[in-house]
Amino acid sequence: MATPKFQVGDKVRIKDRTTLFHTRTQKYIRKRVGTIVEHRPEWVIPEDEAWDRMETGRKEPFYVIRFKQTDLWPDYTGLAQDTLESEASESWLELVKG
Incomplete structure (x- = not known):
């Protein structure tokens, strides 16, 4: 079992990778910055x-990432504190410094 690369509280950006097949990484969170709020077990990507x-599939740790909805949709008309949580595997994430 792999040691998670990211910790709860880390700011991460979702990569915008080309995908030919199924992925759980939604288009609307790609290139967006969120915060890791939970580790999930390692699983087949x-x-x-x-x-x-x-x-035989590749296994990676998964994470729950919380996004401000105003960061996902600039024209969002809800409350500024509204959030959305999504899950992504480790290879889809990059650490945001600062």
Whole structure:
């Protein structure tokens, strides 16, 4: 089992990677910055899970990331403190310094 690269409280940016197959990483969170709020267990990444490679697929830690909705949608008309949480595997994340 891999040691998680990111910690709760870390600011991360979701990578904007090309995907040919299934991924759970929604388009609207790509390139956006959020905060890690929870670790999830290591699991087969969605790109391999889609091909039923549960035994041989690549496994990575997963994280729950919280985003301000105003950061996701500039024309968001809800409350400034409204958030959205999503899950992503480690290879989709990069640390934001500062």
